[in-house]
Amino acid sequence: MSETALDSSAHEMAARLQMPLVSDLDSYTPSALFVRHVPISHARQHHVMGFATEHDGVIQLAIDSMAGYAQLDILSRALAQSLDGSLQSFTVQPLPAASEAILKAINQAYASQNSQTQQVIDALDPDALLSELAQLPAAEDLLDTEGRAPIIKLVNHMLFDAVKSGASDIHIQPYDDRLMVRQRIDGVLFDAFEIPKAVQEEVLSRVKVLGRMNIAEKRLPQDGRATVQVGDRVVDLRIASLPTSHNERIVIRLLDKSARLYSLADLGMPRHDLDRFSQLIRRDHGMILVTGPTGSGKSTTLYGSLQEINSQELNVLTLEDPIEYQLDGISQTQINEKKGMTFASGMRSVLRQDPDIIMVGEVRDAETATMAIQASLTGHLVFSTLHTNDAASAVTRLLDLGTEPYLVSSSLVAALAQRLVRRLCEHCKQPAEPSAAAAMPPVPESLLAAHGLAAESLPGVFRAVGCDACRGTGYRGRVGLFELLVLDDRCRELVQQRADAAAIRTAGLHSGMHLLVTDGLLKVHQGMTTMDEVLRVTTL
Numbered sequence: 001m002s003e004t005a006l007d008s009s010a011h012e013m014a015a016r017l018q019m020p021l022v023s024d025l026d027s028y029t030p031s032a033l034f035v036r037h038v039p040i041s042h043a044r045q046h047h048v049m050g051f052a053t054e055h056d057g058v059i060q061l062a063i064d065s066m067a068g069y070a071q072l073d074i075l076s077r078a079l080a081q082s083l084d085g086s087l088q089s090f091t092v093q094p095l096p097a098a099s100e101a102i103l104k105a106i107n108q109a110y111a112s113q114n115s116q117t118q119q120v121i122d123a124l125d126p127d128a129l130l131s132e133l134a135q136l137p138a139a140e141d142l143l144d145t146e147g148r149a150p151i152i153k154l155v156n157h158m159l160f161d162a163v164k165s166g167a168s169d170i171h172i173q174p175y176d177d178r179l180m181v182r183q184r185i186d187g188v189l190f191d192a193f194e195i196p197k198a199v200q201e202e203v204l205s206r207v208k209v210l211g212r213m214n215i216a217e218k219r220l221p222q223d224g225r226a227t228v229q230v231g232d233r234v235v236d237l238r239i240a241s242l243p244t245s246h247n248e249r250i251v252i253r254l255l256d257k258s259a260r261l262y263s264l265a266d267l268g269m270p271r272h273d274l275d276r277f278s279q280l281i282r283r284d285h286g287m288i289l290v291t292g293p294t295g296s297g298k299s300t301t302l303y304g305s306l307q308e309i310n311s312q313e314l315n316v317l318t319l320e321d322p323i324e325y326q327l328d329g330i331s332q333t334q335i336n337e338k339k340g341m342t343f344a345s346g347m348r349s350v351l352r353q354d355p356d357i358i359m360v361g362e363v364r365d366a367e368t369a370t371m372a373i374q375a376s377l378t379g380h381l382v383f384s385t386l387h388t389n390d391a392a393s394a395v396t397r398l399l400d401l402g403t404e405p406y407l408v409s410s411s412l413v414a415a416l417a418q419r420l421v422r423r424l425c426e427h428c429k430q431p432a433e434p435s436a437a438a439a440m441p442p443v444p445e446s447l448l449a450a451h452g453l454a455a456e457s458l459p460g461v462f463r464a465v466g467c468d469a470c471r472g473t474g475y476r477g478r479v480g481l482f483e484l485l486v487l488d489d490r491c492r493e494l495v496q497q498r499a500d501a502a503a504i505r506t507a508g509l510h511s512g513m514h515l516l517v518t519d520g521l522l523k524v525h526q527g528m529t530t531m532d533e534v535l536r537v538t539t540l
Contacts, residue, residue, distance in 0.1 A: 009065040014096035022097040030109035031059050033079055040110045046071050049105045057090050062097040155206045163230050169253055174200055174246040186422045186478050207250055211239035219243055233258040255324055264304045268479035272450040281305045286413035287376040291388040297420050297480055298385045299324055302359055318359040319346040347371040360384040366402040376411040391417040391485035392505035395495055409492040417483040419516055419537040421529045422475035428467035437461040443525050447514055459527040479528050483516045
């Protein structure tokens with residue numbers, strides 16, 4: 001049935017019931033009883049959602065047609081029986097609502113329910129599992145666990161718990177006597193829960209089946225991928241197995257396709273660097289590198305840059321491995337080395353597509369570096385990433401790859417080094433003890449002046465405490481630390497001379513560059529993070 005037909009049916013039903021049609025259910029509170037006892041598949045099939053009222057034994061049931069009206073009596077009996085096993089006085093009242101609003105409410109209500117992973121683990125029956133193992137569809141909805149075999153339900157809950165917690169990775173790590181599941185949240189690994197050793201084989205096989213991997217092959221590493229659904233959110237899974245002494249270890253990378261894209265202004269880049277970087281990415285040619293270790297937010301910065309400069313007048317192409325987010329108006333190409341589609345070969349094809357801007361996911365070898373530089377010299381703006389510790393080292397890394405100094409000095413516009421530190425939880429952070437705050441190094445005057453700040457205007461130093469909102473860690477979310485090196489004439493002269501990174505860094509500092517640790521110090525005094533976090537990802 002089309003959306004127009006559904007809307008018409010909803011209006012007709014509301015008129016027959018002589019009740020107003022609700023178009024937005026955000027202000028209504030989902031019924032915990034409804035969510036607990038009505039499977040999400042049933043709610044979606046019949047377009048119904050229960051909402052709590054001020055009166056016990058009364059639930060408002062959002063419906064979008066007279067067909068849904070028939071569910072009032074059915075669900076009234078079912079929910080009454082779920083209370084103590086016998087029929088009792090229980091009322092379900094109709095609430096005419098738009099179909100789109102009901103589906104949105106269903107997804108939000110079931111996604112916000114507490115994960116039952118530990119309860120599923122405790123209820124496992126190892127003797128009945130092998131016969132119940134089955135294969136998931138291509139895009140399994142993790143919220144729909146009704147009627148699933150225990151192991152399938154456990155893996156679904158494990159994935160759902162990670163998505164709900166905002167984890168980027170799940171580590172399934174076998175030990176001698178247990179199977180440990182860990183989650184990487186805000187860049188730090190946490191133990192999530194333990195799974196009995198007796199069902200280790202079934203859990204590992206379930207995950208490998210999900211990734212369409214060979215469950216019989218346990219001696220060689222394997223890679224797989226899958227797509228799952230959490231309500232209206234689509235999550236890509238990249239699954240990698242590795243044989244260990246206690247069976248296979250599996251790591252699952254979670255890529256939430258519906259996660260919002262960050263703009264440059266959202267990343268935490270200091271105002272002075274943000275203004276300069278925003279100007280640089282609007283050049284018509286040259287190469288801009290973003291550097292840092294894995295998981296430091298390089299791709300997010302590049303996506304933010306492309307969003308800011310994308311327009312109808314520019315042809316923007318990317319080469320990525322993997323494609324993490326879909327960008328409107330931009331042609332994105334997935335690297336596939338097994339089939340011969342490498343960054344270097346992809347660059348040759350991209351250059352024949354008349355590009356204005358090219359994003360190369362990573363400069364991994366001399367051939368890719370040379371082609372990226374040549375593209376930047378022939379009138380293209382090229383973005384890419386490198387794995388180096390700081391901005392100055394990006395320059396020397398290009399030279400180490402065999403690129404001629406005159407090519408690097410002519411093409412490289414800037415190098416942006418970055419790290420991610422955990423942001424203090426706004427619900428529980430507290431001012432640091434006076435002695436601890438006094439021991440903190442002051443923010444350099446030059447840095448304050450560059451950003452138009454005054455020392456007395458800074459909020460001060462805070463410490464992490466921990467609460468339910470941040471899982472007891474004291475931190476929630478992350479913010480970036482940045483170090484922007486813009487190549488001026490002095491830096492280009494040093495590149496021509498094959499100077500080391502220390503000399504290039506010194507020249508950058510004289511030109512107004514601020515180090516990663518200095519930006520971290522500023523964010524500590526701004527109350528965003530702690531010095532422990534800054535020192536975790538940088539060196540003094």
